[in-house]
Amino acid sequence: MIGLEALYVLTGTMFAAFALSHAAGRSWRSALFWGCFALLMVAGSWLPDLFSGAIAILLAVLATMGLKPAAVPTCDAPARETSAAALRNKLFVPALAIPVITLAGTLLLPYTRLVDPKQVTLASLAAGALVGLGLAMALLRAPVTTAMREGRRLVDSIGWAAVLPQMLAALGGVFAAAGVGKIIAGLVTQYIPMTAPLTAVVTYTIGMALFTFIMGNAFAAFPVMTAGIGLPLIVGKFGGDPVIMSAVGMLSGFCGTLLTPMAANFNIVPAAVLELRDRNAVIKVQAPTAFLLLAANTALMALFVYHR
Numbered sequence: 001m002i003g004l005e006a007l008y009v010l011t012g013t014m015f016a017a018f019a020l021s022h023a024a025g026r027s028w029r030s031a032l033f034w035g036c037f038a039l040l041m042v043a044g045s046w047l048p049d050l051f052s053g054a055i056a057i058l059l060a061v062l063a064t065m066g067l068k069p070a071a072v073p074t075c076d077a078p079a080r081e082t083s084a085a086a087l088r089n090k091l092f093v094p095a096l097a098i099p100v101i102t103l104a105g106t107l108l109l110p111y112t113r114l115v116d117p118k119q120v121t122l123a124s125l126a127a128g129a130l131v132g133l134g135l136a137m138a139l140l141r142a143p144v145t146t147a148m149r150e151g152r153r154l155v156d157s158i159g160w161a162a163v164l165p166q167m168l169a170a171l172g173g174v175f176a177a178a179g180v181g182k183i184i185a186g187l188v189t190q191y192i193p194m195t196a197p198l199t200a201v202v203t204y205t206i207g208m209a210l211f212t213f214i215m216g217n218a219f220a221a222f223p224v225m226t227a228g229i230g231l232p233l234i235v236g237k238f239g240g241d242p243v244i245m246s247a248v249g250m251l252s253g254f255c256g257t258l259l260t261p262m263a264a265n266f267n268i269v270p271a272a273v274l275e276l277r278d279r280n281a282v283i284k285v286q287a288p289t290a291f292l293l294l295a296a297n298t299a300l301m302a303l304f305v306y307h308r
Contacts, residue, residue: 005045007119026070027068032062101128101131165264201298211256213259217262268282
């Protein structure tokens with residue numbers, strides 16, 4: 001049965017290929033960085049916790065020093081334009097195959113015993129990516145080495161920010177285990193008088209957005225803010241509906257996602273892929289929507305969370 005471990009190994013294999021490519025080009029710092037990350041992906045479940053922590057610290061040190069990857073040879077702009085003019089709309093086939101296969105797998109795989117039911121969507125996404133890669137190689141008549149080279153070029157343009165989602169998710173788990181939510185609850189109640197239900201709602205929604213801004217991940221911020229403010233105050237003290245609180249609270253956290261460079265996969269990756277000069281251009285465009293959506297979420301929770 002295909003589970004999460006197999007998906008991590010698949011991802012780690014890709015980064016290991018990038019590390020070998022850097023080593024072949026004598027970009028030793030980049031090779032070490034992506035090699036360490038690949039090791040965590042492939043063997044993280046079997047490595048001692050202390051060793052994994054040391055690798056995480058090493059990744060942070062290398063990122064601070066700068067990876068300085070060597071340039072990757074690729075085709076020039078005229079060659080790309082010529083290829084695009086010849087293929088036209090066929091270029092969309094590999095990209096569209098990914099969501100189609102992901103949706104089909106999510107709906108159909110639960111009826112089989114091939115995949116862990118908890119990981120059906122992730123497994124379907126991985127299968128879609130592999131099929132999309134195969135279609136792209138067949139369409140462009142490109143060898144595997146070209147796919148590896150272009151994949152490395154894309155990762156190099158993103159840089160160390162590509163590992164942020166995994167690192168921040170782990171940090172969120174550490175915060176939850178360390179009881180940061182209780183500390184936040186103590187600080188909030190000490191400086192903000194929680195005498196009105198509306199005050200708790202505003203504090204929770206804005207706190208979710210702010211903590212997500214810091215963490216770069218609403219899923220990491222949710223257990224901390226919910227344990228500190230949502231459950232003890234909105235639900236426990238004022239009798240709010242935990243379902244509405246949780247749903248709207250997550251949406252409020254996503255408002256912070258729109259505003260932070262820490263959410264690299266949403267805000268930094270698109271800027272790198274589109275080769276924008278301003279790496280924060282995506283955030284600047286999203287900012288008005290984020291603030292309007294946060295206000296709307298706060299109003300929705302205030303109107304409905306206390307009405308069961």
